[in-house]
Amino acid sequence: MQPKSIFDDLCTALRDQAPSYNTVVRWSKLCRDGREEVEDEPRPDRPVTETTSDNIENARHLIDNDPYLTIDETQVEAGLSHGATQRIVFDHLKLKKITARWIPNQLTDSQRAERVRICQENLAKFKHGTWRLCDVVTASGETPPTVVRRSHFASKTLFCIFLKTTDPVLIHHVERGQTIDHDYYINNCLQPLVNEIKKQRPSSGTHAIKIHHDNARPHAHKDVSTYLESQGIMKMLQPPNSPNLAPCDFWLFDLIKENLTNQRSSVSLHRAVTKVMFSINDDSEQLDDELRNNLKVYRTA
Template structure:
């Protein structure tokens, strides 16, 4: 008898998707190795659910409402929200921290969610001089937010009574993360690209000790 644990598999990858993962990892890794790209020039981000109470899946979230009551609103973030509330504040902060260089050399690493790849988003980033790093579909194992940051934040949070206190708590956790932790997470990005290539594009989490 042996003890086993379950492991979440993001997607059942096709051979074509595995080949794309190998191809893009090889291309990106080559740019870091020849010095044309630097890890310190990468910005990255993602969205995740952070709850102050238990949230069930949508299928179990049905409820009865009175005749004059409004149903619960499910908020969806579109590309306009992404530009105005995510990208523009980040660009402003980049110029604040890099007064002479600005966005020169900055690369954005993000997944392929629909709001992120909308033409308006791509045009905005291009106008700001930000390079979008090629990222293969169904690859959360190749984005620092997915393989490190989101889980780190949630592990260090305590229960919060409402949304405002939750937002403050998340900001507090983020500000306390040592720079060394960020460096380790981005160094692992290169290691993960190599693992992806060596594992022929398949998921490799089970190979990480």
């Protein structure tokens, strides 16, 4: 029986709790190689005695000094095993990573200058009235706003969110296992986005609308640019080599997570995320202020 068939059967029976396709492929190979035991093989890991009070305090000190340390970096700094580091961080320090912000560490002088130039140029257009903030559609890219896991094998739930200062425009749920390339982005995100904009603005349509998203490959593809131009939508410049300036990383994902509870399925999670997003609309002035503050951050980035 082929791994794909096994995976499809597991997804039908277990739904969100089914193991990943890569795991099924690995299991299938082990079975073909003659493996019959289901228990894990013994591993030469370091003993649990690494989780001592001194090591816990050392890890706490490292993370207090640099909250952006990854597990791997903390492991190296503390001289512990990966498993011991995870136990200390999650079980003893009770820490979790809400939003990862990628900071460019090795920009050249010309890259830094270009980054500042683009940010100042965008901000000036709003200050001088050339652009209106309410005409900007901010896209969250493909970063998932939340991950709900009920078991070791539960999959991530991924959303693409598009919003303006006045209200959310589109919340798209990406099906499990789906790869987001430029064709998927156009057909499943941008086309529904354009239709929703025209529905919300029947008299003006996409006139003066601008989209602000990061430079991920699906966003930067020439076919995406061509489609947006054909619909009269302008792409705001996003500084190159600056993934930490992705608009929604500043505040949106944290806000969504703070207002979410555990959900039983991806469908209920979609409903919950939608509810949170539309509740933001109840305080559109705060949303407007958040987006303006983000633009000001760009100026000194």
